Amino acid sequence: MPTGRTWHDRHLGPLFVLPATLMLAAVLIFPAAMTLKLSLTHEGGGRWSLALVHYLKAFRDPVLAQTFRNTFAFVALSLAGHLLLGLALALALNQALPGQTFFRLIALVPWTVPDVIAGIIFRWVFNPIHGCLNPLLQSVIPGFPANFSWLSSPTLAFPSLIFANIWRGYPLVMVMLLAGLMAIPRELYEAAAVDGAGRVKRFLHVTLPGLSTIILIALALDMVWEFRRFALVLTMTGGGPGTLTEVLSTLVYKSYFQFFTFEYASAIAILMSVVLFILSLPYIVLVGRQQ
Amino acid sequence: MKSPGAGSARQERRLEVVVSYTLLGLATIYALFPVAWMLSTSLKTEAEAFSLPIRWIPERPTLGAYVEMWTMKPFGIYFYNSTVVSGLTALLSTALGALAGYGFSRFKFRFRTTLMGFFLATQMISGVLVIGPYFQILAAVELYNTLTGLIIAYVTICLPFAAWMSKGYFDSIPKELDEAGLVDGASRLQIFLRIIMPIALPGTVATLLFAFLLAWQDLLWALCLISIDEKRTVTLGVAFAVGEFIVKWPMLTAASLIGSLPTLILYLALQRFYVEGLARGAVKG
Numbered sequence: 001m002p003t004g005r006t007w008h009d010r011h012l013g014p015l016f017v018l019p020a021t022l023m024l025a026a027v028l029i030f031p032a033a034m035t036l037k038l039s040l041t042h043e044g045g046g047r048w049s050l051a052l053v054h055y056l057k058a059f060r061d062p063v064l065a066q067t068f069r070n071t072f073a074f075v076a077l078s079l080a081g082h083l084l085l086g087l088a089l090a091l092a093l094n095q096a097l098p099g100q101t102f103f104r105l106i107a108l109v110p111w112t113v114p115d116v117i118a119g120i121i122f123r124w125v126f127n128p129i130h131g132c133l134n135p136l137l138q139s140v141i142p143g144f145p146a147n148f149s150w151l152s153s154p155t156l157a158f159p160s161l162i163f164a165n166i167w168r169g170y171p172l173v174m175v176m177l178l179a180g181l182m183a184i185p186r187e188l189y190e191a192a193a194v195d196g197a198g199r200v201k202r203f204l205h206v207t208l209p210g211l212s213t214i215i216l217i218a219l220a221l222d223m224v225w226e227f228r229r230f231a232l233v234l235t236m237t238g239g240g241p242g243t244l245t246e247v248l249s250t251l252v253y254k255s256y257f258q259f260f261t262f263e264y265a266s267a268i269a270i271l272m273s274v275v276l277f278i279l280s281l282p283y284i285v286l287v288g289r290q291q
Numbered sequence: 292m293k294s295p296g297a298g299s300a301r302q303e304r305r306l307e308v309v310v311s312y313t314l315l316g317l318a319t320i321y322a323l324f325p326v327a328w329m330l331s332t333s334l335k336t337e338a339e340a341f342s343l344p345i346r347w348i349p350e351r352p353t354l355g356a357y358v359e360m361w362t363m364k365p366f367g368i369y370f371y372n373s374t375v376v377s378g379l380t381a382l383l384s385t386a387l388g389a390l391a392g393y394g395f396s397r398f399k400f401r402f403r404t405t406l407m408g409f410f411l412a413t414q415m416i417s418g419v420l421v422i423g424p425y426f427q428i429l430a431a432v433e434l435y436n437t438l439t440g441l442i443i444a445y446v447t448i449c450l451p452f453a454a455w456m457s458k459g460y461f462d463s464i465p466k467e468l469d470e471a472g473l474v475d476g477a478s479r480l481q482i483f484l485r486i487i488m489p490i491a492l493p494g495t496v497a498t499l500l501f502a503f504l505l506a507w508q509d510l511l512w513a514l515c516l517i518s519i520d521e522k523r524t525v526t527l528g529v530a531f532a533v534g535e536f537i538v539k540w541p542m543l544t545a546a547s548l549i550g551s552l553p554t555l556i557l558y559l560a561l562q563r564f565y566v567e568g569l570a571r572g573a574v575k576g
Contacts, residue, residue, distance in 0.1 A: 012479055013398025017406060020391035020450050024413050027425065027447035032416060034424035089318055092311040103315040105559055109322050112555040114508035116526045117547040120533060121325045124332065124540060132328045135345050167321065179566055199303055228417040231510035231526070235533060249511070252419040257515065262423060269420045280415050287411060288404075 032273075039266035054267035063243050064251070064268060068275075071247045074162065075226045081166035082222055083215070086173030091207075093174075094181040104178075111171035119235030122164035126150040152241050161237055161245050168232060169225070173218045180214035181207070213286075220283035227276050248272045326548075333357065333545040340540045356541035357549070360532075366546065368521055369528040374553070376438050376524060377506040380445040384502045385495060387446070388453020393483050395454065396461035397469060407458075414451040418511045426515055436519050444512050449502040456501070460494030460568065461487060497568025500561050507554050525550045 039055070040048040058064050093104050113121070125131050128149035137144045150160045184207065192202045230249040233239065239246035239254070252272065255265035332340050334352040360366065395407055425444065426435070434440035464487060472482040488495065513527040523531070529550050532543055558565070 010398070010400050013394045013400035013403065016394025016398065016483075017391045020387045020410075020454055021406065023387065023443075023447050024410070024450060027443060028413050028416050028421055031421035031424035031428065034427075035420055038423070085318070088314055092314045092318075095307065095311050097308060097311055103319065105562065106319050106322055107315075108558065108562060109326060109555065112504070112558045113326075113551045114510070114526050114529075114554070116508075116510045116530050117551050120529070120543060120547050121329055124544065125325050125328055129343070130341055130345060130540070132324075132345060132347070167325065175566055182566075199307070224415055228419075230418070231508075231530070234510070235530060249417060249419045253422075253511070253515075256419075256423050266423060269417075269423075273415070273417060273420045276415055276417065277412070284408065284411055288408060 035266045035269055038263055039270050041263055043261075043263050054264050055271070057264065058267050058271060063246070066243060067246045067248055067251045070158070070245060071227065073158070074165070074229070074247055075223055077162045078165045078169060078226045078229075079219055079222055081162065082170045082173040083219060085166065085170040086177050086218070087215075089170070089174045090177035090181055093178055107174060108171045110167050111169075113168065115168065115229070115231035116235050118164060118168045119232045122160070122167075123151065123236050126160055151237055154241055154244055157237055157241055157245050161233065164236055165226070165229065165232060169222065173222055176214060176218040176221075177211060180211050184210040213290075216283070216286060220280060220286075224276065224280060227272075227279070329544045329548055332540055333548055335541050337539060337541055356539075356545040360542040360545045360549075363542070364528060364532060364546075365520065366525070366528060366549070369523050369525045370553075372438060372522060373507055373525040376441050376445065377503045379442050380449060380506040381499045381503040383442070384446040384449035384453050385457075385498045388450050388498060389457045389488065389491070389495065390483075391450070391454040392457030392459075392461055393487065395458045397466070397479075407455075410451045410454050414455075418448070422511065422515050429516060436517055436522055438522060440516055441512060441524075442506075444516065445502070445506040445509065449505055453498045453502060456498050456568070457491065457494055460491050464490050493564045494568040496561055496564035500557065500565055503557065504554055 037048050040050065040052070042049070042051075042053065089107055093100055093107070110118070125133050128134065128147045133150070134144070134146065134148050137148075138146065150156050188206045188210070189202060192206050197205065228249050229247065230253065233245060233247050233250050234253070237245040239250050248268065249272075252265050252269045255261050255268060259265075331347060331349060333356050334354070335346075335349045336351075336353060336355060339346065339349060339351075391410070395403065429435040429437075429440040434443075468486055468490075469482050472486050473479075477485070507524075508526060509524075510526050510530055513524045514530070517523055517527060529543075529546050532546050
């Protein structure tokens with residue numbers, strides 16, 4: 001390549017990247033810095049200081065501690081459900097069976113439903129008197145209590161929320177894993193079959209290694225999304241009963257726009273982002289190494 | 292002569308088929324029963340929705356709830372707002388993201404790796420981290436309660452993903468095509484627009500769809516940045532309807548179904564591109 005063009009390209013490359021970079025800086029980084037500053041400011045304005053009052057308060061706040069635990073459990077259980085269901089369905093859809101396009105279309109339906117609406121749907125499904133879940137369970141399990149109220153039960157509200165969130169989120173993991181499965185060369189399976197490897201062995205030695213990267217990527221992306229999940233929780237349980245299903249994004253939202261404790265809300269938002277960033281470091285390193 | 296291996300392989304295959312179909316059948320029920328329950332409720336009268344024992348299929352299906360919902364709230368306006376916001380978000384973020392993706396894929400320049408890491412890291416920023424200050428900024432520049440303010444926010448959220456996705460896709464297109472273009476005397480921008488973008492169509496459609504869905508389905512930003520009825524998006528309108536129609540489940544379910552319809556149709560129509568775009572852009576990249 002002539003040196004002249006390389007010189008030219010060195011200036012052209014940044015130009016291509018510039019508009020997106022400027023927008024990210026203006027709309028995400030600048031406000032994020034303002035949030036950081038606000039979190040260091042005393043209530044009711046004034047100058048910022050490194051006294052960290054809001055952070056010290058946060059570390060002693062039992063509601064925040066519970067919200068962190070809820071969020072971790074929410075993310076972990078949703079991810080486990082998405083992976084299990086997504087992998088099973090991706091494997092089934094990859095069999096080239098008659099009707100697979102139909103099944104794939106159906107399996108994708110939950111992902112097209114906005115979060116808010118998924119929350120409403122499940123509130124109606126779980127409705128103790130007029131919902132469809134209780135009658136359904138009664139017809140399958142004799143003696144199941146009538147008018148069972150899932151979403152106001154301290155023990156069952158959280159699992160119900162997870163149930164809804166697994167429904168909402170498995171299709172994306174499924175699609176990514178399906179794409180990964182389709183990318184595994186058929187020859188690998190044939191070679192393994194010639195070597196006398198059975199179904200289980202082929203799965204363990206061909207499918208899983210071939211999928212490992214995409215599983216990691218799918219889980220990492222899913223983790224980021226579930227960690228920030230907002231509208232589903234807000235419309236389905238509103239964080240209740242009490243604060244038993246509160247997650248970080250609903251707590252920050254409420255602290256800002258319902259309790260008007262801006263400085264404290266910013267501190268929680270910063271803590272939340274730091275934790276999320278630490279959790280996604282392995283992913284960032286993994287992707288960086290691939291480049 | 293029949294080898295014993297062939298027989299057991301056939302049996303294995305049959306087992307596999309049975310297991311697959313069972314799984315797919317169960318998944319179909321899981322995926323559809325909430326939607327079916329929604330549809331059933333939306334076709335009932337209020338009296339029937341609350342009659343006990345519950346009826347799975349409405350006795351006398353009626354579109355009354357749809358008509359009532361549409362006339363009680365300005366859903367036409369909500370749809371217009373959502374369509375404008377999501378459409379422009381999809382176009383702008385895909386265009387800017389593709390530019391950046393092309394820059395990352397084809398050029399070597401200083402801070403390239405750092406910048407790519409920066410794009411990746413911004414993907415982890417959650418809306419609630421920036422929503423407070425962004426709200427203040429919009430109020431200061433008089434873009435609060437405007438669709439423009441909302442579009443700027445959505446475009447930015449979509450950008451990191453769009454850039455990374457198109458970079459992955461462009462990486463799978465041979466660089467020789469660019470060089471052939473350069474030899475023919477085309478400029479880099481011409482090559483990008485006329486040669487690379489057409490080949491990258493599946494990836495582009497996947498990115499468009501992703502951005503459209505993100506904007507259409509969002510609640511957080513719309514909730515914080517829009518406070519007047521005539522600028523509400525569909526999801527915001529539905530969210531407010533929850534408060535106002537709380538016991539009118541046929542209307543609420545009708546609104547919910549209508550609100551999911553555009554993304555459902557778009558997604559089903561374009562899902563081939565989506566799978567292919569993801570496979571080449573996000574998966575291998």
